[in-house]
Amino acid sequence: MSRHSVVPLKLVTIVTERILEDRLLRTLLDLGAKGYTLTQATGKGSRGVRASEWEGPDTKIEALVSHDVAEKIVDHVADAFFEHYAVIVYVQDAAVVRGEKYI
Amino acid sequence: MSRHSVVPLKLVTIVTERILEDRLLRTLLDLGAKGYTLTQATGKGSRGVRASEWEGPDTKIEALVSHDVAEKIVDHVADAFFEHYAVIVYVQDAAVVRGEKYI
Amino acid sequence: MSRHSVVPLKLVTIVTERILEDRLLRTLLDLGAKGYTLTQATGKGSRGVRASEWEGPDTKIEALVSHDVAEKIVDHVADAFFEHYAVIVYVQDAAVVRGEKYI
Amino acid sequence: MKRIAYDVRFRAVLYTRYPFTMDNLEVLAANLLSPVILAFVLGVVASLVRSDLKLPAALYNGLSIYLLLAIGLKGGVELSRTPLSVFAGPAMLTLLLGLLTPVFAYNILRRLGRMDRVNSAAIAAHYGSVSAVTFIVAITFGTMTGREPEGFMPALVAILEVPAIVVALMIAFMRDRRAGSWQDALHEVLSGRSVVLLVGGLLIGTLVGPKGFEPVAPFFKSGFQGALMLFLLEMGIVAASRLRDLREVGFFLIAFGILVPILHGTLTIWLAQFTGLTVAGAAVLAAMVSSASYIAAPAAVRIALPEANPTFYLTGALGITFPFNVTLGIPLYYFLAEWILG
Amino acid sequence: MKRIAYDVRFRAVLYTRYPFTMDNLEVLAANLLSPVILAFVLGVVASLVRSDLKLPAALYNGLSIYLLLAIGLKGGVELSRTPLSVFAGPAMLTLLLGLLTPVFAYNILRRLGRMDRVNSAAIAAHYGSVSAVTFIVAITFGTMTGREPEGFMPALVAILEVPAIVVALMIAFMRDRRAGSWQDALHEVLSGRSVVLLVGGLLIGTLVGPKGFEPVAPFFKSGFQGALMLFLLEMGIVAASRLRDLREVGFFLIAFGILVPILHGTLTIWLAQFTGLTVAGAAVLAAMVSSASYIAAPAAVRIALPEANPTFYLTGALGITFPFNVTLGIPLYYFLAEWILG
Amino acid sequence: MKRIAYDVRFRAVLYTRYPFTMDNLEVLAANLLSPVILAFVLGVVASLVRSDLKLPAALYNGLSIYLLLAIGLKGGVELSRTPLSVFAGPAMLTLLLGLLTPVFAYNILRRLGRMDRVNSAAIAAHYGSVSAVTFIVAITFGTMTGREPEGFMPALVAILEVPAIVVALMIAFMRDRRAGSWQDALHEVLSGRSVVLLVGGLLIGTLVGPKGFEPVAPFFKSGFQGALMLFLLEMGIVAASRLRDLREVGFFLIAFGILVPILHGTLTIWLAQFTGLTVAGAAVLAAMVSSASYIAAPAAVRIALPEANPTFYLTGALGITFPFNVTLGIPLYYFLAEWILG
Numbered sequence A, B, C: 001m002s003r004h005s006v007v008p009l010k011l012v013t014i015v016t017e018r019i020l021e022d023r024l025l026r027t028l029l030d031l032g033a034k035g036y037t038l039t040q041a042t043g044k045g046s047r048g049v050r051a052s053e054w055e056g057p058d059t060k061i062e063a064l065v066s067h068d069v070a071e072k073i074v075d076h077v078a079d080a081f082f083e084h085y086a087v088i089v090y091v092q093d094a095a096v097v098r099g100e101k102y103i
Numbered sequence D, E, F: 001m002k003r004i005a006y007d008v009r010f011r012a013v014l015y016t017r018y019p020f021t022m023d024n025l026e027v028l029a030a031n032l033l034s035p036v037i038l039a040f041v042l043g044v045v046a047s048l049v050r051s052d053l054k055l056p057a058a059l060y061n062g063l064s065i066y067l068l069l070a071i072g073l074k075g076g077v078e079l080s081r082t083p084l085s086v087f088a089g090p091a092m093l094t095l096l097l098g099l100l101t102p103v104f105a106y107n108i109l110r111r112l113g114r115m116d117r118v119n120s121a122a123i124a125a126h127y128g129s130v131s132a133v134t135f136i137v138a139i140t141f142g143t144m145t146g147r148e149p150e151g152f153m154p155a156l157v158a159i160l161e162v163p164a165i166v167v168a169l170m171i172a173f174m175r176d177r178r179a180g181s182w183q184d185a186l187h188e189v190l191s192g193r194s195v196v197l198l199v200g201g202l203l204i205g206t207l208v209g210p211k212g213f214e215p216v217a218p219f220f221k222s223g224f225q226g227a228l229m230l231f232l233l234e235m236g237i238v239a240a241s242r243l244r245d246l247r248e249v250g251f252f253l254i255a256f257g258i259l260v261p262i263l264h265g266t267l268t269i270w271l272a273q274f275t276g277l278t279v280a281g282a283a284v285l286a287a288m289v290s291s292a293s294y295i296a297a298p299a300a301v302r303i304a305l306p307e308a309n310p311t312f313y314l315t316g317a318l319g320i321t322f323p324f325n326v327t328l329g330i331p332l333y334y335f336l337a338e339w340i341l342g
């Protein structure tokens, strides 16, 4: 859509307990993400309290990745964390400028 | 797209004055949202100042909901807050893992 | 999708060093954006350190704009900042309520 | 210049009776050259040169909690040793002024300013209520010039804060059906952090008394002035950003933001003579009554009267009246109190 | 009422031997009417009236860093002048209790409470470890009533914090293969900020000694009580939000959260007589042992035992045991210590 | 070990004249064992064991505002009673060094280090400017060992901060057309919070003088060392994260980060003898001149010279020179000053 190369990628968003942050980020890079953006968040979901209330608020992790990596991340997070932790994962489309960097 | 069930949902985002936060969140749950994620934000729009400058920055509310609930939320926010408050609402598509939880 | 007018717009997201914030925001308005939303973020990308570590964390800028303005923003950011600064830009679709305000 | 503060304590008592002499100007200078006011000025300047200086929101918030709790506590401790007979008069005067001043302000805005009802009521709520920081600066100025006001003054802040907001909102709601919610607004102001901290601090201070207060006194007393200085630094930055809206609010509101405080202040001092308040007590009460709220009132008004324009009430309270009061207003009220009651 | 704290110092020593007299109730009132406890109550009330009062997370966090570092430093300074022979007994007793109390707690939960293994172990980790704030309130209460505990007590907090968590997790891991990660949890607790600040503070305090501590003493000493007051204000707000979960946790856990601390506290005091601890030292150690961790333990348990329900352990530690201890528990431990050791 | 600080005050004066004796090592130990330096070490250790300990950004930011304003204020108060004749010499020397040291640093980097122009200029801007925290630690070390430097030293920090950045950027801009913006960078450094707070504090302090400063003195004076300790805790955490980049920057930059400070420091002390500075004043000025900026300079350089690699200048300033100066450098400058000027 512009003079610059724009690549269609997937934006994977994970909102979860702060306590999982370090582990999740390491895994993300292992699975092929080239970077990520973190924001502090709070929220309400199906679970009640969590330890992270004391660890500070939730964390929101966003990573622009290829379709394949997105799939791997989704599968990993679902397998490793869905059962016991407060976590939500969703995937959106995004047109990324200079996107080849992130594949 | 993955081994896990992925459900197409709507991501409704509302950015508004902090002072409306409590009321909006209560309404969201009433209208059928199963959860939400909050982030602190600041911003600039068509209005000038607002009281929330003293109440801390704006708030950004994101909720993954079904198409129908999204519609209800949009209508409610537009009716109740558009006239007098600084508020912006938009809706995006999102593929949500284990998405049936949020319908 | 609702009783209220919903306009399809582009959501341009820029994540970059805090030190560029002022300049970027001024440019955004110059290029035709009618508003923006800011959130504090941190992250990891291809670059190592940055001065902004001392200027506080990164900044995430989101602007709902028309297709044309989105293109202009993307081009400007790519030209002015890609070479030397830590910056990522992507564009998504969004259905904006009362969206004619932002065109 | 730096020697001015030096013998102010002595001169203040002696000379304020002779207005417009060199010495009265020195008392004024003593206020303008206090660290607290200069920090405010530094904040304004920093904002004007577009500095990145800015107190983190969390710190600013934390300082406001500290300041409000501290004045509540100190007021409570004093209240615990004040006979009711001494406190009753000032308390009733304060309540009366909290009920009257919003009515005055509303009518001035409607009749002289030809402003619409909603905005008039919104502004009246602010000018009837009280700014805790103006109160603190007034206390500080008294202490600095050797005139200690009554210890129970913080209790009067708590009394003054709420009624005016209720009265002003009632005026607005009596006239039309409103978009905003009356109950939500009342809850907002009663459960707002400034009321909770002031009233909570007063209760705690009263319960623990001077002895019980001792272990926490260093924290709440010796750090107070310095914390106030940091707070005013940020207030300066915020007020300067309000100054940019001055054009928008128009000449009438600017005049209103200076003259109505003087009116309210003078009225207060005149009535104070029937309550047994000291000169300093009357001056501080005048500063309180003349001040405009910018924490409790905006939050309540935003909810109850959403169609009122925040630019008007915030710019008035914060961009005009607050700077006027802390620089010129407070010395003026002391001077008037000295003159009428001295 | 405000005169109660007045002569408590004198009476406390004299009268605690005669339980249930008017004077013992006054000692209790002295605790309940201290600014620090009243701040906690104010926080609870603010939360119940749905006030927007809330310490910014950054400030709360900063205060916890300040408090932990301060008690570490003061403990280290004292340790630097304590002969090993004096410290050895209390230190070994503390270690022993850190190993035993989680086993007690686990068995009570399993056998009497018929709770599943994972949740029993999770709760046991909390009740075996220690709450630094309860410790500080216990010290404060002693000082306030004229009974100074040993200066090296903070070193005991550091000793008590970790072992119970390890023991409780070991119990859980011995029985099944777990989802959580044992190593991650151990790293979490050892490198967690409370251990790093306490142990780091102790080391720094020991290294610099009383002389070296002097320049930073005003910051860490005279501000301490006031900072604690602000901290407890927020603790009250958080604890109140836990209270809402009381229905969910059931009657057994409520009883557990009150009786097990009394049990652990009494045991501590009884054993303390063999270690040379003073009355105040024994009472403070009892408060520590009876308290439940809500910073280090939840973090470790969340990682190692993710399937345990946080509602149980957080509500127990924070909604039941903490409020019980800081209001009634601590005076009780002082009374028991006076009775058994006095 | 803990007794070392004990009689340091006396010995420092007596023994520094005899280098490499046991007693000089004790003076060094007195620095290394001060709470402030140990807090830095604790931060480094916490980071190395991957602790979650971390000052909230808001608090860290708030502390930096507090520290900068405090040194500005104290400097201003002192300046208000310093005759110009006493201040002129040191002020001119400081300005001279601010203009010369970036030129030295640039040429060393270009000629000996064979570094490209942009990176050389970027690093030179940092090493020509000043680190306020190094300055404070140097003052503290002097006070601790009984050698009070001149009160007006903070005014010299303000003088030293800006010129070097301007000179270094000028060198870079004179040679090529640049991507960055010269005006934006100049505005950034002049309106940056460290300059605004230092200069603003100096002006306020000069205007209010010692009397006017009194009410805020407890806040800015007695809390200072403790606040510095918390700040250095976080500095340790940040510096440790820089250490991980040491491999990347190469051996030359490591040597540069230690030897150039020694060079600049020695030059300063040698020149100081012509200005009437005391031993302690010369040592503190040497610490300032030898230090590398990590707040004002990085912000300006990032804007003006975006193609310079931040890893080089941040790792140099923060990972090498800062730790070197606060541990070994400062005692060395005191020793040299004693030797040359004593």
Ligand SMILES: Nc1ncnc2c1ncn2[C@@H]1O[C@H](COP(=O)(O)O)[C@@H](O)[C@H]1O
Pocket (backbone or CB within 6 Å): A015, A016, A041, A042, A043, A044, A045, A046, A047, A048, A058, A085, A086, A087, A088, B033, B034, B035, B036, B037, B038, B062, B063, B064, B065, B102
């Ligand atoms: N429907 C939703 N929309 C947006 N965010 C949600 C939603 N449900 C849960 N979340 C977020 O995901 C976190 C964990 O959710 P849960 O696992 O359901 O407790 C919550 O704290 C929210 O921040």
Ligand SMILES: Nc1ncnc2c1ncn2[C@@H]1O[C@H](COP(=O)(O)O)[C@@H](O)[C@H]1O
Pocket (backbone or CB within 6 Å): B015, B016, B041, B042, B043, B044, B045, B046, B047, B048, B058, B085, B086, B087, B088, C033, C034, C035, C036, C037, C038, C062, C063, C064, C065, C102
């Ligand atoms: N075009 C836009 N893009 C993104 N956010 C916006 C835009 N316009 C307004 N906002 C956000 O919505 C809030 C309210 O906008 P308004 O009601 O136009 O004052 C602003 O403070 C911004 O955070």
Ligand SMILES: Nc1ncnc2c1ncn2[C@@H]1O[C@H](COP(=O)(O)O)[C@@H](O)[C@H]1O
Pocket (backbone or CB within 6 Å): A033, A034, A035, A036, A037, A038, A062, A063, A064, A065, A102, C015, C016, C041, C042, C043, C044, C045, C046, C047, C048, C058, C085, C086, C087, C088
């Ligand atoms: N793949 C990615 N996904 C999401 N955010 C990214 C990604 N890569 C970089 N970022 C963000 O963009 C910033 C600058 O990236 P870079 O220019 O690659 O250093 C980082 O600090 C991240 O916040």
Ligand code: NA
Pocket (backbone or CB within 6 Å): D101, D126, D127, D128, D129, D130, D131, D288, D289, D290, D291, D292, D293
């Ligand atoms: Na008023």
Ligand code: NA
Pocket (backbone or CB within 6 Å): E101, E126, E127, E128, E129, E130, E131, E288, E289, E290, E291, E292, E293
């Ligand atoms: Na315990």
Ligand code: NA
Pocket (backbone or CB within 6 Å): F101, F126, F127, F128, F129, F130, F131, F288, F289, F290, F291, F292, F293
């Ligand atoms: Na330098």
